[in-house]
Amino acid sequence: MAPAVLIIVVLRLWPLVLGVNFSFTGDGELNGTPVGLGNYLELAADPLFRTSLRNVGLLVLLLPVAVAIPGLLATFIYLRVPGHRVYRSVYFFPAVLSPVIVGAIFNLMLGYDGPVNAALGAIGAGPVDWLGDPDVAMFTVVGVHVWATFGMALVVFLAGFSTLDASLLDAARVDGASLGRVIWHVIIPSLTRTIQFVFVTTMIGMLTSMFGLLFVMTSGGPEGSTYLPEYYIWHEQGQMNRPALASAASTVLFVVMLVVGLLQISLLRRSGRQD
Amino acid sequence: MRQQRWWAVLMVAGLAVTGCGSAARTESPSSGKASQEQRKLVVWDWKSGEPAAATYIEKAKADFAGRHPGVTVEFVAQPFDQYYTLLGTAIQSGKGPDVMLFNGGGQIRDRADALLPLDQYVAADKSRLAGWDAFSKDGKIYAAPVTLQGHPIYYNKALYEKAGLDPAKPPATWDELLESCAAIKKATGATCFALGNKEGAGIQFWMSGLGSGILTPQEYDDWIAGKRDWSSPHVRRIFELWKEAQDKGLNNEGANSTAMFTDIFRVFETGKAAHIIGLMSDVGHWKDFGEFLPPDKIGVMQAPVDSEGATPSLPYDGGIGYGVAKWTKDPELAADLVRSLTSTGALTAFYAKAGAIASDTTIDVSQAGPAVATIVQQIKAGKPALHVALSSKTLDLMGRLSQQLLSGSATVDEVVEQLAASDRAG
Numbered sequence: 001m002a003p004a005v006l007i008i009v010v011l012r013l014w015p016l017v018l019g020v021n022f023s024f025t026g027d028g029e030l031n032g033t034p035v036g037l038g039n040y041l042e043l044a045a046d047p048l049f050r051t052s053l054r055n056v057g058l059l060v061l062l063l064p065v066a067v068a069i070p071g072l073l074a075t076f077i078y079l080r081v082p083g084h085r086v087y088r089s090v091y092f093f094p095a096v097l098s099p100v101i102v103g104a105i106f107n108l109m110l111g112y113d114g115p116v117n118a119a120l121g122a123i124g125a126g127p128v129d130w131l132g133d134p135d136v137a138m139f140t141v142v143g144v145h146v147w148a149t150f151g152m153a154l155v156v157f158l159a160g161f162s163t164l165d166a167s168l169l170d171a172a173r174v175d176g177a178s179l180g181r182v183i184w185h186v187i188i189p190s191l192t193r194t195i196q197f198v199f200v201t202t203m204i205g206m207l208t209s210m211f212g213l214l215f216v217m218t219s220g221g222p223e224g225s226t227y228l229p230e231y232y233i234w235h236e237q238g239q240m241n242r243p244a245l246a247s248a249a250s251t252v253l254f255v256v257m258l259v260v261g262l263l264q265i266s267l268l269r270r271s272g273r274q275d
Numbered sequence: 276m277r278q279q280r281w282w283a284v285l286m287v288a289g290l291a292v293t294g295c296g297s298a299a300r301t302e303s304p305s306s307g308k309a310s311q312e313q314r315k316l317v318v319w320d321w322k323s324g325e326p327a328a329a330t331y332i333e334k335a336k337a338d339f340a341g342r343h344p345g346v347t348v349e350f351v352a353q354p355f356d357q358y359y360t361l362l363g364t365a366i367q368s369g370k371g372p373d374v375m376l377f378n379g380g381g382q383i384r385d386r387a388d389a390l391l392p393l394d395q396y397v398a399a400d401k402s403r404l405a406g407w408d409a410f411s412k413d414g415k416i417y418a419a420p421v422t423l424q425g426h427p428i429y430y431n432k433a434l435y436e437k438a439g440l441d442p443a444k445p446p447a448t449w450d451e452l453l454e455s456c457a458a459i460k461k462a463t464g465a466t467c468f469a470l471g472n473k474e475g476a477g478i479q480f481w482m483s484g485l486g487s488g489i490l491t492p493q494e495y496d497d498w499i500a501g502k503r504d505w506s507s508p509h510v511r512r513i514f515e516l517w518k519e520a521q522d523k524g525l526n527n528e529g530a531n532s533t534a535m536f537t538d539i540f541r542v543f544e545t546g547k548a549a550h551i552i553g554l555m556s557d558v559g560h561w562k563d564f565g566e567f568l569p570p571d572k573i574g575v576m577q578a579p580v581d582s583e584g585a586t587p588s589l590p591y592d593g594g595i596g597y598g599v600a601k602w603t604k605d606p607e608l609a610a611d612l613v614r615s616l617t618s619t620g621a622l623t624a625f626y627a628k629a630g631a632i633a634s635d636t637t638i639d640v641s642q643a644g645p646a647v648a649t650i651v652q653q654i655k656a657g658k659p660a661l662h663v664a665l666s667s668k669t670l671d672l673m674g675r676l677s678q679q680l681l682s683g684s685a686t687v688d689e690v691v692e693q694l695a696a697s698d699r700a701g
Contacts, residue, residue, distance in 0.1 A: 031388075111529070111533075132530070132531035221473060222675075223679050223682065238360025239671070240668060241359070241385045243363065
């Protein structure tokens with residue numbers, strides 16, 4: 001018991017408390033001087049930080065899309081569309097690529113004079129500044145993140161499908177149900193727990209693992225439109241030499257994650273009770 | 276349940292001690308006898324791992340070893356995009372390298388608290404090296420310059436020839452530039468400027484590259500001296516022209532998503548744009564362009580004049596330089612390593628291999644080609660670059676606002692107002 005408590009206190013809680021402590025001190029000439037809520041007030045007034053929090057909200061809104069894509073593809077694989085064995089490995093393949101490589105590949109593809117815009121031009125559509133238009137860039141990065149990570153969710157869905165009672169599907173087919181009705185009335189209710197699990201893991205992934213992609217693809221730009229709290233913390237700490245302000249931002253992120261985490265736990269508990 | 280309460284109490288206790296610590300250590304450096312025993316110096320930079328800098332580092336090491344045979348010097352090359360993050364962590368912990376590389380301007384001034392003033396150690400080098408101002412704060416020198424960094428406007432003479440223009444006589448005014456660019460566009464399809472503003476750095480190059488043709492000499496000097504009049508029409512004009520260039524299609528398309536160092540120089544080299552505001556240290560300059568453009572096809576022009584009374588000059592400062600950490604055990608030994616890193620022998624090697632305009636004014640550059648000759652010729656009348664006088668915070672903001680100007684989501688008035696407020700806040 002004692003060593004475990006010691007590890008938790010020294011390696012987990014103490015750094016956390018130090019970080020929170022730093023957030024109430026000043027930077028630069030005020031280094032070490034208590035400034036009360038000064039850093040938090042500065043964060044509240046900083047449009048860049050507000051954008052980063054808004055983007056967290058956007059990620060939560062985009063979550064259903066990020067879950068629906070692997071869910072649908074897994075359904076098609078399960079229903080044995082032609083070539084389903086190939087799809088299984090192809091869809092999973094990006095999951096083993098580093099975000100840096102994925103970012104570099106998509107930077108090339110989505111460049112203003114890159115192949116994607118060339119293809120659009122060939123069909124008569126105008127070029128899109130995928131990474132340079134502030135209204136588009138965040139969706140581009142999230143899209144690439146989903147592309148790179150949905151393989152793992154797909155595997156979880158396929159594992160869920162393996163527990164599905166095939167006789168239910170057969171019964172639906174015998175009754176002449178369309179594909180849409182099969183998905184809505186048979187597959188989704190049978191996979192509730194799997195869907196909830198994928199929701200939780202995808203949300204964690206989106207909130208904590210997009211730094212690499214952001215760093216490579218947009219560096220927070222254009223116009224700061226793709227900032228996320230993680231990127232903001234890195235920027236203030238390293239580039240702007242504001243460690244105390246960065247500590248305040250990480251404390252806010254910690255609270256956000258805590259709230260999201262507690263919501264997730266309550267969600268899982270509720271689903272547990274249903275069983 | 277009881278356990279949960281226990282954790283909550285612990286958290287609250289942790290939060291209760293807030294406000295009585297510091298993010299960075301403020302200890303003074305250790306001094307005295309221990310320093311005599313220092314047999315190893317650690318240097319952090321982002322250059323020593325590059326092949327072009329290998330001979331430079333070897334020469335500096337040999338110079339230092341000749342005077343301090345028993346001391347080992349270890350160079351740790353960090354990735355540049357992580358450099359200041361890593362350095363920030365080292366500074367906060369009060370432990371780290373003895374000697375470190377800095378960019379001139381805000382990057383070193385923001386961290387001067389962690390550095391040792393070098394005035395007494397580098398006094399003998401003051402007249403030989405140029406670019407000290409970029410490494411000074413409040414009258415004290417914190418690093419010795421290795422290169423000079425400036426923003427010459429390079430142009431592609433081959434495109435001028437194709438458009439029937441005289442490549443030996445580049446445009447001297449903004450209006451002439453517009454005319455030349457129109458002719459080049461018509462004859463070759465190339466845009467006027469190669470602009471990469473993905474990181475928001477394009478505006479810095481623009482401000483400093485073109486500023487001397489827009490501000491009057493008095494305004495320019497006042498700006499550098501910290502008396503910046505953001506309400507001046509000439510200051511506003513810098514941002515107006517930035518927007519005008521975009522609106523008139525003078526820039527390559529997609530400037531806000533084109534990276535400066537990996538992409539935009541390629542646009543210029545391959546003849547897709549006629550001009551680029553480049554660099555003169557060891558990247559983004561004539562030697563880099565030489566892969567596609569032979570030296571005789573690369574011209575260097577002065578800032579085109581846009582306002583009456585403006586006198587164009589080469590904008591330059593100290594580029595990169597080595598400083599000494601406050602916590603080093605033997606300041607004299609570390610400062611001596613800095614002197615070796617800025618010795619004439621070492622800097623000559625850096626110039627020869629990397630093509631950098633070194634800070635040493637005694638190096639002979641007569642063999643380097645016409646572009647270098649033009650730049651060196653302009654150094655004497657040159658002035659510090661405008662953007663270097665701004666704080667890192669204002670530069671960061673300027674990067675984002677410049678992207679808004681390009682995309683049309685902010686007006687010049689809004690941009691100037693916000694920058695003025697940020698500059699006043701310091």
